Amino acid sequence: MPLTLTGPHASQPATRRRTTRPVTSHPIATSHPLTRSPAHDQPSIPTSTPPTNNPTTLNRPACVPHRHSAGTQPPRLPDQKAHTKMSVLTSEYVKLRSVRSTYLIVGLALSTILAGFVLAATAAGTYDTAPPERQAVARIANLEEAFVIVPQLAMGVLGVLAITSEYTTGLIRTSLAIVPRRWPLLAAKALTVTILSLGVGAVVVFGTYAAARSAIGDRFSGAYATAFGDRLPLLLALTLTVPAFALLGLGLGAMLRSPAAAIAVIVGLVYVVPIIVGNVPEPWSETLGSFMIGALPRQLVGETNASSVYGSLLSPPAAATVLIAYAIVPLIAATALLRRRDV
Numbered sequence: 001m002p003l004t005l006t007g008p009h010a011s012q013p014a015t016r017r018r019t020t021r022p023v024t025s026h027p028i029a030t031s032h033p034l035t036r037s038p039a040h041d042q043p044s045i046p047t048s049t050p051p052t053n054n055p056t057t058l059n060r061p062a063c064v065p066h067r068h069s070a071g072t073q074p075p076r077l078p079d080q081k082a083h084t085k086m087s088v089l090t091s092e093y094v095k096l097r098s099v100r101s102t103y104l105i106v107g108l109a110l111s112t113i114l115a116g117f118v119l120a121a122t123a124a125g126t127y128d129t130a131p132p133e134r135q136a137v138a139r140i141a142n143l144e145e146a147f148v149i150v151p152q153l154a155m156g157v158l159g160v161l162a163i164t165s166e167y168t169t170g171l172i173r174t175s176l177a178i179v180p181r182r183w184p185l186l187a188a189k190a191l192t193v194t195i196l197s198l199g200v201g202a203v204v205v206f207g208t209y210a211a212a213r214s215a216i217g218d219r220f221s222g223a224y225a226t227a228f229g230d231r232l233p234l235l236l237a238l239t240l241t242v243p244a245f246a247l248l249g250l251g252l253g254a255m256l257r258s259p260a261a262a263i264a265v266i267v268g269l270v271y272v273v274p275i276i277v278g279n280v281p282e283p284w285s286e287t288l289g290s291f292m293i294g295a296l297p298r299q300l301v302g303e304t305n306a307s308s309v310y311g312s313l314l315s316p317p318a319a320a321t322v323l324i325a326y327a328i329v330p331l332i333a334a335t336a337l338l339r340r341r342d343v
Helices: 080-098 100-129 132-137 143-147 149-169 171-178 183-216 228-256 259-278 284-289 293-300 316-340
Strands: none
Touching: 080 183, 100 143, 100 149, 100 183, 143 149, 143 183, 143 228, 149 171, 149 183, 149 228, 149 259, 183 228, 183 316, 228 259, 228 293, 228 316, 259 284, 259 293, 293 316
16 A cells, blocks of 8 residues: 655655666776776786876886986996806905914924024034134035925925815815806915915025025125025025925815825925935936926026936926926816816
């Protein structure tokens, strides 16, 4: 039964009126990439540039390239290879500096200067108390040449320990994990050991010469009275043999992986092999003796090894080649073995 109203609104029926609102799409919803298109019923593909009539987005491209002012260059990234090489070199320097054995070995080599001065002062005192006829025939060896064997062996041991200590402690696994190509690690060790041994060799050789000259003076028929320029080539040749021993020790240590074995080879090369070569019949004794590392300094400057077990058959270029071979050949063999063998 319909309801009716009385009063001023009696003529109007009491029906529930319904208002409708126009359906409008939300601006964010229409810009969504998965919104259906009414025409094709397919997902709309977003573009790199949003539509200009969208109030929720900015009218700018998605990626704006960086512009540099005129006359300026864009910043360059650091060279990764150069950075890696410097990092390996720095790490090897820190390793060599942080172990106590380095300071002990360097201190032992530097003590040669004091030993040379003491021996020269003792010889000078003996010369002064000798009769004149004994003074006329008295002679003294070049102390810097006789004492150079101490820094040679010391730096050879340092080269051995630079690589074998990592095998002993297991640090070599970490080092090769950081440097998987392996040869840069050995090259960095070689460069670090060479710089240190070259400095130590120069200080010991020139320091021993200066100490002996100050103590002996013009005694022993003027053995140390010659001009410094005349002795300089031999002093430089003696200095170069010290880093050669260091690189020899590094190469032997990398090949043998044992400090005792590598040090034994170096000591045998200095003491045992020359004795064996000196007992070989001629002409093999002089031929083999010319290739001994102790015979090379005088041959480098064109002098002869008189009154020694060494020979003097090599020219200065040939002696330089043999000295380089003593240092480089063990490193080449060690590099090949390091790349092929497991840790």
